[in-house]
Amino acid sequence: MAILPKALILLQLAVVCIQLSGVLAQTVPDRCWCLNTLKKRVSKEDVEEFSIFPQRARCNNIEIILTLKPANTTTTTEKIQRCLSPETKQGINLHNCWQRKNTNSTRSTVKMSECF
Incomplete structure (x- = not known):
């Protein structure tokens, strides 16, 4: 029993x-999502929104993922995402904006129009 x-x-x-x-x-x-990052500036007109992911247990990098506006084609509405190096001037500016907008740590995505 x-x-x-x-x-x-x-x-x-x-x-x-x-x-x-x-x-x-x-x-x-x-793991980290961004295996390769862009080192050059992306035009803010081409970026719809961005997400920033801080360092995590299995990724020691701060990751900035840009969601680009869809190209002017009628065949696809797929959004393209690119990783931006957080060490570039644009990456630093976006990270600062994200910190201002994300004061209570509830947002992971910020519209580009909210920063500029």
């Missing part, structure tokens, strides 16, 4: 671990 309570405790522990692993998998990316 003593085996049943131990089995229930192990089952509950397994359920909690599975639930926590699902939460962590959603919030912590496996």
